[in-house]
Amino acid sequence: MGVAVVGYGNAGRQHAQALADTPEAYVAAVVDADPRAAAAARDAGLPVRGLEEALADERVRALALCLPPGARAETAERAVAAGRHLLLEKPPARSAAELDRLLARTAAGDVLAGVMFQHRFALPEPLRRLPPQRFAGAVATLTVSRARPDAHYRQAGWRSDPRDALGGVTAHLGVHYLDLACQLLGAPVSVTPLARADAAPGIDAQLCGHVLFASGARLSVAVTSRSPARVERLTVLGADAWVEVRSGAVTGELAGTPVSGEARPAERLRAEVYAELARAAAGRAPLELAALGRARPVMAILDGLLRGEAR
Structure with a gap:
């Protein structure tokens, strides 16, 4: 399963490492408008793309939203509209009401939505x-x-x-x-x-x-x-x-x-989150x-x- 990691700060780098440790998934793209973050991703050997380009790539099955909580809602909506699954860094929203709206959209869009609560x-x-x-x-x-x-x-x-x-x-x-x-x-x-x-x-x-x-x-x-x-x-x-x-x-x-x-190390637990999402995206098991x-x-x-x- 190809994943676009949106935001390559501390959390984004942790997600990229978790994907490197997950045989069922991989980093298909890194999306970050900050030139320093984009350069760090390229230095790590990861492809850097714009959001529209990542969403248009059929290999990208899911987006990992590693943006600050206040910057996620619009990107999440665009991902759902494009039929892409979601994995949100914690905390996943700014409020329970915002979370409810996102859950309603993912259900209507028939996409999976997970959260990086690896513990x-x-x-x-x-x-x-x-x-x-x-x-x-x-x-x-x-x-x-x-x-x-x-x-x-x-x-x-x-x-x-x-x-x-x-x-x-x-x-x-x-x-x-x-x-x-x-x-x-x-x-x-x-x-x-x-x-x-x-x-x-x-x-x-x-x-x-x-x-x-x-x-x-x-x-x-x-x-x-x-x-x-x-x-x-x-x-x-x-x-x-x-x-x-x-x-x-x-x-x-x-x-x-x-x-x-x-x-167990947090990086190992993060990989397990991605493994469950990948199995669910492949229809082999529910996202639970x-x-x-x-x-x-x-x-x-x-x-x-x-x-x-x-x-």
């Missing part, structure tokens, strides 16, 4: 298809600390503009484990931001909040870029089950049965774990934590 593929098989009521009434905690100087979010460009970036540490670093919480706990019904500190207007560097899920499960959230510690931990404690995901490693117990999974529709709950949480608009 879903770190969950052991017993945890991948849990019914939302499995952790009914559970209490959960999420802590993510990834050091970034405030200047990282104040630099010129999209990272300092909430219209393009959506947010800071929560939307771009905490979002992976927030998504994992949704895979285990289901859909939120209320989100309460409790405390926040911004590195730039509308760009959070530290955030605490609370999420209530339809199952009755409750999640306490703490995300920061202002600590030197590197921590990624999600703990879910239910009546007869518990799960902890810590730095990619999974341990837990479901009704007395142990579950576990070793931490990487499906964009499964991101709706985490987008609702971001709406609530960042803008107080959960629904």
Whole structure:
């Protein structure tokens, strides 16, 4: 499956590496108007094309949108109109409402839509298809600390503009484990931001909040870029089950049965996302774990934590 990688920044390079590690797919084109990014792609031996040229190439079956969140919607619509499948970098949209519009268009256009939430593929098989009521009434905690100087979010460009970036540490670093919480706990019904500190207007560097899920499960959230510690931990404690995901490693117990999974490199997990998309595009298996529709709950949480608009 040929893929056009749209945007060759940090995320775009990660996608290109994942495609290099996926036998079922390859980089058919890199699309980036920035001369420096285009030169870097050529230096890596990748073909650089304009968007229209990539969309006209029948070998391009899918577009990987590695643009900032605020720059994706129009390109996604053009891809769907051209009948191309989509894989969106996280966070996949600026809001749950924007995500819903995109899902409606991809369904109407009969194209596949996935998202690069690769940590879903770190969950052991017993945890991948849990019914939302499995952790009914559970209490959960999420802590993510990834050091970034405030200047990282104040630099010129999209990272300092909430219209393009959506947010800071929560939307771009905490979002992976927030998504994992949704895979285990289901859909939120209320989100309460409790405390926040911004590195730039509308760009959070530290955030605490609370999420209530339809199952009755409750999640306490703490995300920061202002600590030197590197921590990624999600703990879910239910009546007869518990799960902890810590730095990619999974341990837990479901009704007395142990579950576990070793931490695996992010690049390997990204390749698994592409492998699932390629199999789905070939009609060999459904797009399941990487499906964009499964991101709706985490987008609702971001709406609530960042803008107080959960629904």
